[in-house]
Amino acid sequence: MAPSNKPAKSKGMTLPNLDSAVDPTRIAGLLEESRQYLATIFATVHDGILVIDAETHTIVDANPRAVELIGCSREKIIGVTCHNFVCPADTGNCPITDLGQTVDSSKRTLLKANGEVIPITKTVASITLRGRLHLVEIFLDISGWERTEESLKESEDRCRDLFENANDLIQSVDPKGHFLYVNRAWKETMGYTDEEIARLRVFDIIAPTCQDHCLTIFQRVMSGESIRRVEVQFVAKDGRQIDLEGSVNCNFVDGKPVATRNIFRDITERKLVEKEREEWNRTLERKVEEKTRHLKEAQAKLIQSEKMAALSEVISGASHELNNPLAGILGAIQLLRRSTLSKPIEPALMDEIDVLENIESAATRCQKIVEDLIRFSTQARCFFTQVDINEVLRDTLGAMVAQFTQTAITVSWQPNPALPRIEGDFVKLFEVFANVLQNAASAMPDGGTIEVATRLLKAYAKPPQLVVTIRDTGCGIPAHNLGKIFDPFFTTKPVGKGPGLGLTVSYGIVKKHNGDIEVKSNVGKGAKVTITLPLRQPSS
Ligand SMILES: Nc1ncnc2c1ncn2[C@@H]1O[C@H](COP(=O)(O)OP(=O)(O)OP(=O)(O)O)[C@@H](O)[C@H]1O
Numbered sequence: 001m002a003p004s005n006k007p008a009k010s011k012g013m014t015l016p017n018l019d020s021a022v023d024p025t026r027i028a029g030l031l032e033e034s035r036q037y038l039a040t041i042f043a044t045v046h047d048g049i050l051v052i053d054a055e056t057h058t059i060v061d062a063n064p065r066a067v068e069l070i071g072c073s074r075e076k077i078i079g080v081t082c083h084n085f086v087c088p089a090d091t092g093n094c095p096i097t098d099l100g101q102t103v104d105s106s107k108r109t110l111l112k113a114n115g116e117v118i119p120i121t122k123t124v125a126s127i128t129l130r131g132r133l134h135l136v137e138i139f140l141d142i143s144g145w146e147r148t149e150e151s152l153k154e155s156e157d158r159c160r161d162l163f164e165n166a167n168d169l170i171q172s173v174d175p176k177g178h179f180l181y182v183n184r185a186w187k188e189t190m191g192y193t194d195e196e197i198a199r200l201r202v203f204d205i206i207a208p209t210c211q212d213h214c215l216t217i218f219q220r221v222m223s224g225e226s227i228r229r230v231e232v233q234f235v236a237k238d239g240r241q242i243d244l245e246g247s248v249n250c251n252f253v254d255g256k257p258v259a260t261r262n263i264f265r266d267i268t269e270r271k272l273v274e275k276e277r278e279e280w281n282r283t284l285e286r287k288v289e290e291k292t293r294h295l296k297e298a299q300a301k302l303i304q305s306e307k308m309a310a311l312s313e314v315i316s317g318a319s320h321e322l323n324n325p326l327a328g329i330l331g332a333i334q335l336l337r338r339s340t341l342s343k344p345i346e347p348a349l350m351d352e353i354d355v356l357e358n359i360e361s362a363a364t365r366c367q368k369i370v371e372d373l374i375r376f377s378t379q380a381r382c383f384f385t386q387v388d389i390n391e392v393l394r395d396t397l398g399a400m401v402a403q404f405t406q407t408a409i410t411v412s413w414q415p416n417p418a419l420p421r422i423e424g425d426f427v428k429l430f431e432v433f434a435n436v437l438q439n440a441a442s443a444m445p446d447g448g449t450i451e452v453a454t455r456l457l458k459a460y461a462k463p464p465q466l467v468v469t470i471r472d473t474g475c476g477i478p479a480h481n482l483g484k485i486f487d488p489f490f491t492t493k494p495v496g497k498g499p500g501l502g503l504t505v506s507y508g509i510v511k512k513h514n515g516d517i518e519v520k521s522n523v524g525k526g527a528k529v530t531i532t533l534p535l536r537q538p539s540s
Pocket residue numbers: 435439440443472474475476477485486490491492493497498499500501502503504526527
């Protein structure tokens with residue numbers, strides 16, 4: 001065979017090249033070098049090496065590592081049949097020499113001198129030494145690896161158990177969005193089978209409203225960001241929307257994204273409760289607002305009625321004080337007139353009569369005002385009879401129809417035929433409706449509509465009441481005037497057009513009927529007057 005510069009290869013052995021030099025000293029040197037080379041490897045290699053006579057199966061050499069692994073002295077190993085240690089097979093059943101098998105990195109066992117059996121991987125090569133066939137058995141103790149493998153498997157099982165029994169939804173997705181792993185809770189919540197999951201991509205289960213948001217998150221995670229808190233919505237197989245909250249990040253290998261790690265908590269119920277709570281809060285706020293408004297209205301009413309009661313007392317006293325001197329003045333005027341008229345008529349006397357008439361007319365006007373004030377005050381008396389409110393309204397409207405036609409005012413009124421009679425003062429209620437209708441007409445100098453409606457109000461645990469509403473489309477009342485309209489002499493009419501007693505008197509009359517009068521208005525849109533009257537008077 002031609003000599004080669006390449007190292008000779010024989011199952012894991014590299015020999016130095018023996019070239020064709022003929023110098024015997026050099027050859028001896030090279031051989032010694034080669035022997036030392038092999039002896040060093042033999043002595044220091046971490047694998048155990050046994051050289052076995054192929055015919056007798058006796059061990060002819062063992063390296064220190066083999067001795068260490070077998071666990072007895074080299075002397076006790078050399079000359080012993082190999083089956084005692086490395087291949088515990090029956091005589092005549094040697095896999096190499098008898099069965100013709102090759103052994104290359106095969107998993108086998110080593111029988112130690114103390115009887116212990118350890119796992120090894122073994123490679124066997126054949127070699128001819130001094131004309132006899134030998135087997136070189138090289139073996140590696142893999143008991144440490146097996147332990148590592150076992151603990152690795154245990155740890156993997158623990159992790160799987162943890163994931164599979166977690167209540168949170170755990171998923172892992174590859175960069176293309178395919179699912180690599182989903183846990184039991186995920187499958188139970190989403191309702192997909194393993195086959196369906198294998199076909200799905202993560203964006204197939206994300207709610208349409210959440211797609212853009214999730215795409216941004218996915219891109220951020222793929223570029224290395226770890227998102228500690230994210231809210232997403234998935235759609236389960238049956239169409240239910242699942243609200244989830246969790247964390248998302250990605251596993252990178254060699255700088256490339258491999259698999260996302262997502263752990264989500266199902267917060268659908270929590271969201272529902274939050275939504276319900278928000279709705280409750282809104283309802284509560286609305287109710288509080290409503291109650292506050294009612295309270296304010298009631299407070300305003302109370303202030304108004306207290307103010308009116310105080311005014312009524314003052315006015316009652318003052319009007320009585322004024323009534324007597326006024327009656328005296330009018331009586332004196334009568335006397336003066338009679339005595340003047342008994343004298344012969346002269347121009348100077350005519351002037352006196354004119355003066356007297358002026359004084360009388362002013363005093364009569366004053367007396368009318370005082371009468372109005374008395375009607376407002378508690379002193380005014382009412383004569384209650386059974387009254388048909390429809391009839392009172394019909395008479396009042398009838399008396400004003402000419403005025404309404406003149407000012408292009410349309411009246412809308414369908415008398416409610418199912419109204420019971422009430423105990424009331426026909427004349428005084430006529431006056432109330434006339435005052436209110438007159439005010440409506442005054443608020444619509446260029447025409448408009450007056451709507452009159454009547455109804456029976458039945459409230460739980462309260463006696464029924466009759467309600468009359470008179471609504472107009474006039475100028476309305478500014479908010480700052482609403483609190484003053486019942487005050488005596490409050491008017492927005494020009495001087496001499498109205499003393500501002502219409503609503504004052506109406507208030508007094510309605511109160512005398514144990515009823516209520518209320519005015520609501522929007523400037524520019526009109527006003528609505530509501531008069532509530534009880535069916536019966538307490539005294540009767
Ligand atoms: N329907 C209404 N539309 C607009 N303003 C109104 C209406 N009703 C009452 N008012 C306002 O209330 C004020 C007081 O009304 P009230 O009837 O007491 O007196 P008046 O109408 O001014 O005078 P009087 O009735 O004594 O002739 C009115 O001047 C007006 O400003």
